[in-house]
Amino acid sequence: MNNLTFRLLEVFQEVVDGGSVTAASNSLALSQPTVSLQLKKLSQIVGLPLLEQFNGKVHMTEAGEAVYLCAQEVLSSQAKLTTQVQALQGMETGALKLAAVTTAKYIAPPMLSAFCKAHPNIDVHFTVGNREQIAGRFKQNRDDVYIFSQPPEDVNIEATAFMDNKLVVIAPGDYNGPDYCTLHDLAGEKFLLRENGSGTRKAVDEYCTRQGFSFRDPMIIESNEAIRLSVASGLGLAILSEHTLAQSATDNIRVLNVQDFPICNSWYVVTRKNRPLSLTALAFKQSLLERIQ
Incomplete structure (x- = not known):
């Protein structure tokens, strides 16, 4: 396409990532009219609308998604070249786009902090979201590195386990029901579960399917913190990652001794085969990966 430039692709990427022309203008230090003009020019070059407004939010058209993927590949290749040149020049600078599922927010910051201290000139963009949101970012090729407990199914994926993610059964501190038991012995208890689609829920559902176990009228809560607080308040039992419990006081929570638990899950570092890494x-x-024993 004639007159297609890095700048046009960069502006389009920032509008999509930021969700608006305003966000892109702030990120790129450009005026809003300039950003709008760049978008119009890019749309004219492509010959199709790239964005549409729906419920007050910007959404990509099918052509927009194709241009966005192109922008990701071109700009990531440009960033890789820049860092290689800078490395040859003896400079250690660059950018990292990291996205992690919500439960991984307990483990990612310490690792990211150590990395940033060792590489102080790195520009980091760190995004946290539920599994569906981060899987969506992966599909759109929006980040360099992802952390999942349950990686998405994709032919372009490279996923390597790097850390244990053990799931345990927890109860209120004053719980006096079955202990040193099987999950079937807890069938009469009220369970608080993550929403369908979360990595924790997926691991729990897979285990229950193998065991022929089903929860009786569970309460769905879309937050690990909310589940932990609800268990501490006596609302029921739950199955959560040990990493969730390690980040806060557990005076009002006890871990039950349930057969087959903890469920041994893993954290995975995930990248795309078709995205050149800087x-x-x-x-x-x-x-x-150096954490692997």
Whole structure:
């Protein structure tokens, strides 16, 4: 396409990532009219509308999604070249786009902090969301590195386990029901579960399917913190990652001794086969993989 430039692709990417022209203008230090003009020019070059407004939010058209994927590949290749040149010049700078599922927010910051201290000139963009949101970002090729407990199914995926993610059964501190038991012995208890689609829920459902177990009228709560607080308040039992419990006081919570628990799950570092990784992204990925014993 004639006159298609890095800048046009960068502006489009920032509008999509930021969700608005205003966000992109702030990120790129450009005026809103300039950003709008760049979008119009790009749309004219492509010959099709790239964005549409729905419920007050910007959404990509099918053509927009194709342009966005192109922008990701072109700009990530440009970033990789820049960091390689800078490395040859003896400079350690670059950018890292990291996205992690919500439960991983307990483990990612310490690792990211250690990496940033070792590489102080790195520009980091860290996104946290539920599994559906992060899987959506992966599908759109929006980030360099992802952390999942249940990686998405995709032919372009490279996923390597780098850390244990053990799931335990927890109860209120004053719980006096079955203990040293099987999950079937807890069938009469009220369970608080994550929503369908979350990595924790997926692991729990897979275990229950193998065991022929089903929860009786569970309460669905879309937050690990809310589940932990609800259990502490006596609303019921739950199955959560040990990492969730390690981040807060557990005076009002006890871990039950249930057969087959903890469920041994893993954290995975995930990248796309079709996205060239910069030296910065490769270095961060390697820092995670070095945790493997």
